[in-house]
Amino acid sequence: MKAQITLTVNEAKRMIAKGLAGHPAIRTALSKGKIFLKGGTTVSALAEELVNRPMRISGRISPQGTKTGREYSGGFHCAVIEKGILLDAEASLETTVAGLKAHDVAVIGANAIDVFGNAAMMYGAPLGGGPGIIISGMLAEIPNVFIAAGLEKLVPGSLTETIPSVARKGVRWAMGMAVGLTPVSGRIISEDKAIKLLAQVNCTVIGRGGVMGAEGATTMLIEGEKSEVKTIFDIAAALKGAGTSGTPESMAECAFPHDKCKNHFACIYKHKFKSSKRIK
Secondary structure, three states: OEEEEEEOHHHHHHHHHHHHHOOHHHHHHHHHOEEEEEOOHHHHHHHHHHHOOOOOOOOEEEOOEEEOEOOOOOOOOEEEEEOOEEEEOHHHHHHHHHOOOOOOEEEEEOOEEOOOOOEEEEEOOHHHHHHHHHHHHHHHHOOOEEEEOOHHHEOOOOHHHHHHHOOOOOOOOEOEOOOEEEEEOOEEEOHHHHHHHHOOEEEEEEEEOOOOOOOOOEEEEEEEOHHHHHHHHHHHHHOOOOOOOOOHHHOOEOOOOOOOHHHOOOEOOOOOOOOHHHOO
16 A cells, blocks of 8 residues: 655654654663653654653754754753653763663754765854763764654765865854754664654655745655555644644744854854845
8 A cells, every 4th residue: 555645844853753752772761771862853852752841952943044042941952861751961961971871872863964874963062062072972882872863954965075174163154153063873763764663664755845834844655554554644644733842942042142152153143244235
């Protein structure tokens, strides 16, 4: 049997969360260990799926560019799920990550993925802030690191070639904070892979993009036994209209003046430029 579904970006994030929530490694860690989460909208969707609590969103890309949050309260940006409870890990990132065991799991996001299986994260603060400092060490500590990243993050070319040419220092003007890219390693879970975690089906991406809120959407063909295909179709139908995951307080983006402005390079907004026409 075949069925066709279309997921908006936010719906795809929720599909990824559902797929990850059922992964054997995450189920084991949920019952017997710890799950470390580095906040982003897709990872926040996973936190909602596992413990019914969203996370605080810090960096984000909005129509204004690469921005951070206006508020730094209201939820956890880095957290650990232990015994079914979401615990703040911000104040003890290094000791928390160093204490992870082999059967524990970490889930992070990415700002870019490529067709070669590479992933990268944007850093707009010095050394990526607290999370940036521990991510490389975390990747060396435990085997179960998942990168939750939808297909809207797919970029042309090879990130291996792109990353060396990108750095936040040296950018003259930026819509928001200038960012660099750092490679991250792990098992990338996008919406097509999440679907295969949820049912025994084949999933083929047949189109991207759309209009009226479907910009960045993914259209997929699902093939398999009727009951398995129906499982995915029903999940996709139930996700229709899903919004962005994140604590409400953290969704407002930064605006000049902001206490983080001093750490952000090249931002045109802190120089009070209203549009690119005023850049000389």
